[in-house]
Amino acid sequence: PxxxxxxxxxxxxxxxxxxxxxxxxxxxxxxxxxxxxxxxxxxxxxxxxxxxxxxxxxxxxxxxxxxxxxxxxxxxxxxxxxxxxxxxxxxxxxxxxxxxxxxxxxxxxxxQKITFTNVPSPQEFTEGDNAIIVCDVISSPPPTVLWKYKGAKIQFEKDVRFRTLNNKHLQIQGIRKTDEGVYTCEGRIKARGEVDFRSIKVVVNVLPTIRIRQAETNATADMGFSTLLACDADGFPEPMVTWARNNVPLESGDKYSFNEDGSEMTILDVTKLDEGDYTCIAKNKAGESEQELSLKVFVQPKITYLESQTTTEMDEQVTLTCEATGDPTPTITWSFGTRVFTEGEQSPDGDVLVRSDARVSSLTLKYAQYTDAGEYLCTAHNAIGETAQPVYLEVLYAPKILGSVTVYTWEGNPANISCEVLAHPSDVSITWQRDGFQMPNANTSNIKIYNTPSASYLEVNPESQSDFGNYNCSASNEIGTESKEFIVIPADVPSAPSITQVQPYSSTAQVLFEEPESTGGVPVLKYRAEWRAVGRGKGVQRVYEVKDGLSSVTVTGLKPETDYEVKMSAINGKGEGDSSQSVVFKTEHVREPSPPILEGTLQPKGNSLKVKWTKQDDGGSPITHYLVRYKAVNSDWKPEIHLPNVSEYVMLIGLEWDTEYDVFVVAENQQGKSKPGTLTFRTSSEPAATTDSMEEGTGLNTGVIVGILILVCVLLLLIVDATCCFLNKCGILMCICGKPGQGTKGKDIETGKAAFVQDVSKEPIVELRTEEEATANHDAEGHHEPNETTPLTEPEQVTETATAVVDLPLSVPTNSDTVTDTFDLSQSSPVSESTTLTSSITAAPSDPPNPFHMTPPNSSTPKSHTKPSISSTPSPDPANVTLLVDLGDSPEPQAEVPPVVPSEEPVPVPPSPLSVVQPDVVNSKVTENRKTHATLNPISPQDSVAMPLVNHEHEIDGELPLAPDTDVPQDGSHAVGTAGSSGPSVPAQDEYGSLDAL
Incomplete structure (x- = not known):
C-alpha cells in the first residue's frame, strides 16, 4: 500500500x-x-x-x-x-x-501594554502654587489611573485640594510644605489584570523669608573698629544671601567680609562714609526676598583748633579758644588743675568767663595773675567718647618772695634764712641788706650767702645779741622788683611734755604723752624717760629719738606687782627742757604673755607662706616657746607645732593652691598660754605647667634613675660582701663583726634612745633651746649658768634626784631682774627685745661649777607634775662627757636646796664662760651624774665645754612624750646644739607639710 x-x-x-x-x-x-x-x-x-x-x-x-x-x-x-x-x-x-x-x-x-510615557521625578513646586503632578500613561485598551500618597490611596472626597484632571494628572491646589513627599501613579487594565506604577518625588520649595537681627546698627568712625550687619534667611532650599548698597552688589574685599552662608557682613575700618542703608537679599529656587538695614555712624570728638596765649600780670584780659568736631556735636568744657569752669561767669566780679557756641568755646580771663599761668585743658565729649588737649597760658610777672619770715636759733648755732623766689621770666637778681647795707660786707664775717637760680640762702651764725633781728631780701627781673623782711629770733628749750596715760604690764609699761606746748621755736629731737621703783633712790633713764610723730614710749625691765613712778622731758637743739610731773603706776602680776602680732608674706612660689610674729609683753615670766597651728578653712587643724622662744617666724610649705588658711600663734610661759595671734590668708592659684617645669621634671626622673642604679650596685656589693663573710670569713662585714663587743659608748647611745622618740607621730616636732638662750631670757625652765653668786650643785643631791631632768619656773624676784642703762629706740611692740636683764642671787659656792647640770633653786612653782623615773644605765668612762636630755616639761621632786634670796641691791653679773672650767673638775662631776641621766654622743671634755646644753623635747599637742626604742644619729646633738639665739633654729616638720622656723 x-x-x-x-x-x-x-x-x-x-x-x-x-x-x-x-x-x-x-x-x-x-x-x-x-x-x-x-x-x-x-x-x-x-x-x-x-x-x-x-x-x-x-x-x-x-x-x-x-x-x-x-x-x-x-x-x-x-x-x-x-x-x-x-x-x-x-x-x-x-x-x-x-x-x-x-x-x-x-x-x-x-x-498596547501599560506604558508610562512621561513621569518626571522629582517634580518641584513653590509653596502656595496650584501644583499639577504629571503622569502620562497609555495602553490598549486605555488604562485606569490611581493616585497614592506615601503608599495610601488619596481620598479626593476628604481633601478638596486634590483632584484628577482629564489627562489623568493630579492637581493640588495651594500646595503646602507638608504635601511634600513620594506620590505613586498606578495604571491598571482590568481585562488583562495588568497593573504598573511609577513613584514620583514631589518637592515643595519655600520662598525665602528674612529676619533682621537689628534694623539699625550704631558704629563709631575713625577708631579702626569693625561693625557687623546680619540678616537670617529661612526657606527651602537653603537660600543664598547677598548684600547690596544703592542697588550695587557688595563683594568681599578690603572693605567688606562675609561669613560662610553670607548672612553676616562685616564692614571693616568704619568711617563716616559707611553710614546709610544696606540691602540683604535672599534667593533660592522659589524666588527672592530682600530687607533693608541701616547703619548709623557716630564720630568721636576731635579738637581741631587750640592755641596757647601769653599775657602780663594784671593785663585787661586774655582769651583761650577751642574748636572741636564730632557726631553728635560735642560739648566743650575747660579745666585748670582740679578746677572745672562751667558756662557763663565763674566769679561775682566776672574775672573768668566761658562762652560756647556750637563747636566753639572760649575762656576769657580778666586781670590775669601769676597763679593763673599754667596748663588749661580743653575737653570735648559726646555720647561716643571724649578727647582733651592742653593749652598753655603764659603770665609774665615780677618776683614773688616765699619762705618763713621767722627763724629761730641761738648763739653759736648757724641758721639759714631762705629767700625763695617765684618769677617769670625766671632770670632774677637777688640781694640781701641789713640796716641799709648790702650783705655780706667787711663787718659781717659770720654771715654767708648761697645762691641758686630760684632762691638765695643767708646763713647767720649769731655771735652776740646784735646778730638777731631783721634781714631784707630783694629780688628783681625785667617785670619788676619785690622785697621782704625776715626776722631771726633767739630760740629756747622746749616746755615739759604731758603724760596722759600709763598702761602697765607685768615687766613693761607703755607711756602715752602729749607734745610740749612750746618747742622753743625749733623742733623737738628727743624725749627722755626716767623711771624708778617708788621709794628707791636710783632710777633708769632712756632717750627716744623722735620718729614719725612719736606719742608713746615703752619702759622695760620692770618687776611684777611693783609701784613705779615715771616722768619725761623734751630735748631740742637748744637743750633739754623741764621734766613733767611724775606719774605713779603699778605693774601687773606675773601672768601669761600677750598675744604676738602676726604678719604674713606669701612666697613667690604661691603655695608657701612666711608667718612672722612680733613678741609682745611676756607677762613677767620669760616665754618658753611658741605654739603654731594652721588649717584650711572648713578643714581640721594640722598638728600643733612647737618652736623655740627665739623663733621669729615659721615657713608653711606645700599648702593647697587657691585655698584660704587660718594661722594661730600662741606664746607660752610658765604661767600659761597667751591668746592666739591670728592671721588669715589665701594661697595663689595653681600655675599652668610650663616647658621649664616639664624639663625640670624630666631631669628629676633622670636623677631618680641614676639613684636607683647606684642603690642596686650598693646592694650587690653588700650581698657579695655578706657571702664572703659567711663562707670565707672575710670582707668588710667580717671586719666589723670581728671587732670587740659594744663598749660604753654604744651602751650610752642605747640608753639615750628613749629621750628622743615617741610613737605618737612619725615625724615629731622638736623644741630647741640652748643654754645661752635660756640665760638671756630668764630661762623659764630653771637652768642658771654658774657664776660667782649662784650656789653650785652638790654631787650627793644630784644622785638623789629623779633621772628625768626637769626645769623649775623662776620665782617672782627672778622675773624682775635689774635693767641696765641700755637705750632701745624700737617702739614696734610694748616689749623691747634689746633690754639686758640679769639675775643677782647670793649663795656661797661649795664646789667648782658643773657646766652640764645645775639643780634649780627650790622656788615657788606655779605648776607641778610628777613623771615616772627612767632606769639609769651604766656610767660611761670618766673621760666621756655627755649631753643631758630633758625627757619632760614638768618638775620632779628635788632634794632640799637652800632657798635663793635676791640681794637688796641687784648687781649685774656677766655669765661665767664655760671655757674656763677645768677638765678635771668637769670629769669629777660627770662621774657623779652619769648614773642618773640618759646619755648620747660621748665627747671630749674640751668639746663639752664649747658646746651649749640643748633641751630636746618631743611633744605633740602639749602631751608628754613616750619613749619607744628608736635611735638618733650621733651628729644630731651637735647639729641642734649649735642652733643658738644668734642663728636660725632647726626647722620643724610634720606629716602635713614642711615648716622652716627661725
Missing amino acids: VKIMEFLWNSSAFKKFSLQVDITPAQGEISVGESRFFLCEVIGGAKEIDWFAPTSEKIEPGRLDISVIRNDETSSTLTIYNAKVDNAGTYKCVASSGDREAEATVNLKIY
Missing part, C-alpha cells in the same frame, strides 16, 4: 490537484514592541511562496521591521520585529507552482 501511495503522490495528476499551504502558528497576539515570526509550509512542491500584509501589499524582502525568508522549496518565514499597533491584521501566505496556487492566512493581534 505504501508504494501505491508514493506512486499516486508522485504522479503529475495528483500534484496538480493537491497543493496545500499551512501557517504555524495559526494565529498570533503580541504586545507593542514585541517580535513574532510565522512559518508558512507548502505541500505539493510550490515554485514560489509569497507573504502579503493586511493591506494586501506583498511583503518584499529587505525590510527592517518585517522580514520574509524562503527557507527551502516547501517553506517560508515571516518575522515581525518590534511590533506596532499598525502591524496588526491578517497576513496571507500564497504558494504557486505553474498554474497551481494555494494560500493560507494568519490573524495577528497587537495590543
Whole structure:
C-alpha cells in the first residue's frame, strides 16, 4: 500500500490537484514592541511562496521591521520585529507552482501594554502654587489611573485640594510644605489584570523669608573698629544671601567680609562714609526676598583748633579758644588743675568767663595773675567718647618772695634764712641788706650767702645779741622788683611734755604723752624717760629719738606687782627742757604673755607662706616657746607645732593652691598660754605647667634613675660582701663583726634612745633651746649658768634626784631682774627685745661649777607634775662627757636646796664662760651624774665645754612624750646644739607639710 501511495503522490495528476499551504502558528497576539515570526509550509512542491500584509501589499524582502525568508522549496518565514499597533491584521501566505496556487492566512493581534510615557521625578513646586503632578500613561485598551500618597490611596472626597484632571494628572491646589513627599501613579487594565506604577518625588520649595537681627546698627568712625550687619534667611532650599548698597552688589574685599552662608557682613575700618542703608537679599529656587538695614555712624570728638596765649600780670584780659568736631556735636568744657569752669561767669566780679557756641568755646580771663599761668585743658565729649588737649597760658610777672619770715636759733648755732623766689621770666637778681647795707660786707664775717637760680640762702651764725633781728631780701627781673623782711629770733628749750596715760604690764609699761606746748621755736629731737621703783633712790633713764610723730614710749625691765613712778622731758637743739610731773603706776602680776602680732608674706612660689610674729609683753615670766597651728578653712587643724622662744617666724610649705588658711600663734610661759595671734590668708592659684617645669621634671626622673642604679650596685656589693663573710670569713662585714663587743659608748647611745622618740607621730616636732638662750631670757625652765653668786650643785643631791631632768619656773624676784642703762629706740611692740636683764642671787659656792647640770633653786612653782623615773644605765668612762636630755616639761621632786634670796641691791653679773672650767673638775662631776641621766654622743671634755646644753623635747599637742626604742644619729646633738639665739633654729616638720622656723 505504501508504494501505491508514493506512486499516486508522485504522479503529475495528483500534484496538480493537491497543493496545500499551512501557517504555524495559526494565529498570533503580541504586545507593542514585541517580535513574532510565522512559518508558512507548502505541500505539493510550490515554485514560489509569497507573504502579503493586511493591506494586501506583498511583503518584499529587505525590510527592517518585517522580514520574509524562503527557507527551502516547501517553506517560508515571516518575522515581525518590534511590533506596532499598525502591524496588526491578517497576513496571507500564497504558494504557486505553474498554474497551481494555494494560500493560507494568519490573524495577528497587537495590543498596547501599560506604558508610562512621561513621569518626571522629582517634580518641584513653590509653596502656595496650584501644583499639577504629571503622569502620562497609555495602553490598549486605555488604562485606569490611581493616585497614592506615601503608599495610601488619596481620598479626593476628604481633601478638596486634590483632584484628577482629564489627562489623568493630579492637581493640588495651594500646595503646602507638608504635601511634600513620594506620590505613586498606578495604571491598571482590568481585562488583562495588568497593573504598573511609577513613584514620583514631589518637592515643595519655600520662598525665602528674612529676619533682621537689628534694623539699625550704631558704629563709631575713625577708631579702626569693625561693625557687623546680619540678616537670617529661612526657606527651602537653603537660600543664598547677598548684600547690596544703592542697588550695587557688595563683594568681599578690603572693605567688606562675609561669613560662610553670607548672612553676616562685616564692614571693616568704619568711617563716616559707611553710614546709610544696606540691602540683604535672599534667593533660592522659589524666588527672592530682600530687607533693608541701616547703619548709623557716630564720630568721636576731635579738637581741631587750640592755641596757647601769653599775657602780663594784671593785663585787661586774655582769651583761650577751642574748636572741636564730632557726631553728635560735642560739648566743650575747660579745666585748670582740679578746677572745672562751667558756662557763663565763674566769679561775682566776672574775672573768668566761658562762652560756647556750637563747636566753639572760649575762656576769657580778666586781670590775669601769676597763679593763673599754667596748663588749661580743653575737653570735648559726646555720647561716643571724649578727647582733651592742653593749652598753655603764659603770665609774665615780677618776683614773688616765699619762705618763713621767722627763724629761730641761738648763739653759736648757724641758721639759714631762705629767700625763695617765684618769677617769670625766671632770670632774677637777688640781694640781701641789713640796716641799709648790702650783705655780706667787711663787718659781717659770720654771715654767708648761697645762691641758686630760684632762691638765695643767708646763713647767720649769731655771735652776740646784735646778730638777731631783721634781714631784707630783694629780688628783681625785667617785670619788676619785690622785697621782704625776715626776722631771726633767739630760740629756747622746749616746755615739759604731758603724760596722759600709763598702761602697765607685768615687766613693761607703755607711756602715752602729749607734745610740749612750746618747742622753743625749733623742733623737738628727743624725749627722755626716767623711771624708778617708788621709794628707791636710783632710777633708769632712756632717750627716744623722735620718729614719725612719736606719742608713746615703752619702759622695760620692770618687776611684777611693783609701784613705779615715771616722768619725761623734751630735748631740742637748744637743750633739754623741764621734766613733767611724775606719774605713779603699778605693774601687773606675773601672768601669761600677750598675744604676738602676726604678719604674713606669701612666697613667690604661691603655695608657701612666711608667718612672722612680733613678741609682745611676756607677762613677767620669760616665754618658753611658741605654739603654731594652721588649717584650711572648713578643714581640721594640722598638728600643733612647737618652736623655740627665739623663733621669729615659721615657713608653711606645700599648702593647697587657691585655698584660704587660718594661722594661730600662741606664746607660752610658765604661767600659761597667751591668746592666739591670728592671721588669715589665701594661697595663689595653681600655675599652668610650663616647658621649664616639664624639663625640670624630666631631669628629676633622670636623677631618680641614676639613684636607683647606684642603690642596686650598693646592694650587690653588700650581698657579695655578706657571702664572703659567711663562707670565707672575710670582707668588710667580717671586719666589723670581728671587732670587740659594744663598749660604753654604744651602751650610752642605747640608753639615750628613749629621750628622743615617741610613737605618737612619725615625724615629731622638736623644741630647741640652748643654754645661752635660756640665760638671756630668764630661762623659764630653771637652768642658771654658774657664776660667782649662784650656789653650785652638790654631787650627793644630784644622785638623789629623779633621772628625768626637769626645769623649775623662776620665782617672782627672778622675773624682775635689774635693767641696765641700755637705750632701745624700737617702739614696734610694748616689749623691747634689746633690754639686758640679769639675775643677782647670793649663795656661797661649795664646789667648782658643773657646766652640764645645775639643780634649780627650790622656788615657788606655779605648776607641778610628777613623771615616772627612767632606769639609769651604766656610767660611761670618766673621760666621756655627755649631753643631758630633758625627757619632760614638768618638775620632779628635788632634794632640799637652800632657798635663793635676791640681794637688796641687784648687781649685774656677766655669765661665767664655760671655757674656763677645768677638765678635771668637769670629769669629777660627770662621774657623779652619769648614773642618773640618759646619755648620747660621748665627747671630749674640751668639746663639752664649747658646746651649749640643748633641751630636746618631743611633744605633740602639749602631751608628754613616750619613749619607744628608736635611735638618733650621733651628729644630731651637735647639729641642734649649735642652733643658738644668734642663728636660725632647726626647722620643724610634720606629716602635713614642711615648716622652716627661725
